[in-house]
Amino acid sequence: MNKKAPVLVLGGTGKTGRRVARQLTESGWTARVATRHSPQRFDWRDESTWAAAVDGVEAVYVVDEQSGDAAGLLSSFTKVAVHRGVRRLVLLSARLLEQWAHDPSMFGAENAVRDSGAAWTILRPTWFAQNFSEDRFLREDVAEGVVVLPDWQGVEPFVDAEDIAAVAVAALTEDGHDGQVYALSGPRLMTFGDCVALIEASSGRRFRRVAATREEYAAHLLGRGYSQGYADFANEMFDEIRGGRTAYLSDGVQRVLGRAPRDFSEYVAKTTWLFE
Template identity: 50%
Template structure:
């Protein structure tokens, strides 16, 4: 299923600020891209991570206030831990109280949760922070296949093994996510918006594998397996048990084609179409990263 796309950009004005822009996860897939774009545009950018110059650790609240000191906006990536929403709530309120005007949260597309449980509670924490907020809700990243050691390892081995069946997902380029994040951090007009971000096509893992194989000229096969067989396979490859469970959960959603709908968030924010997977594959294959 697809939604009509809208390539008309939301009317915005540039938000000029001399205050630093804090980027949590500044070395991650999206964070480092956000940092690079902000720096290229001349913004005072503060890349924060557990080991960076600006140290930030969700588990160490003593690192929060120094990272926020004097910042005017912040790009947020949660801890991915069970208490992530609690930490996000405390951090968001600390940020707003300290003068941070704008928070942009990297979240995820909505999913169904059991009765009585809250869906994506980190989003609520940011909405209730007291600062202007924007929430980004992307599909799976293209870059999982070349920047994540586990997924890249499968491509290098010539066999992509997943419990995703024939389901489809609207994979998106992390560069598009970063472009949207920078717009939300530096332009007016995005406050109070939750942008669903997808690529332009629905792709199965079989189709993904075929495109990588064609671009690299290598024999790479997709092998769909049951969740039990995937758990055995991943465990033999040294994947931690808790991560195996998470992958099976995420793969199960793809198998169900739970998010098989295109969204127009990229078009609304940037006024252009999102990058196609084929373009990403050709450019990435040319780097040799899938040849070991």
């Protein structure tokens, strides 16, 4: 790729996007951060913002709109992007799709990238370690010292968002990743209780653990201001963990970076924990 050309980072202020932008800059690339509220404005619902965002760009980090029509919007965007010279797309997807391989409708965003005519790489990470400190549905519980979950026994190989970003930067700027699907996980399987215990040890704060039924957890999220649709989706994700369908490691970090993924304990040690 042409190092003089900026790399477009959609969702560039989000959990992975801002890390992708920072790591690109640290590596000597120019990151063009684009969101609805950034100087380089980009809005999935406003096609008039697309052309300016991709002008002069050869590679794009894609975080889709994550709505019911996200795949259609992404397909339309890729046509604009490729027409204006974009040669490479790196899409943030999810490893959870591996559990839903029987349902082709779940792969709309991935297919939009595959069919774009550009070189593509797809990233499928597990649950982010940073969900405990940066995602509202867990961060608020941690901040209050009472963690409510519908499952405390199932295991998940939480991945550090820094590793996701490092893999994305490699795929955006290096050769050898075109046409690859990288499933990304952390180095070990952990329960949510294991994660909370490490946060306790690092922060010196004790947490009350509350085991909720699916209905109680949905009510908990509704009380936080989430929609019923989000509550249902969250319960479905926990069902996958409870059923053991996510209880395996993936080697995408090792394949791309040539090292083991960061452990959850490394994330905890580097995080400033805020409590009410």
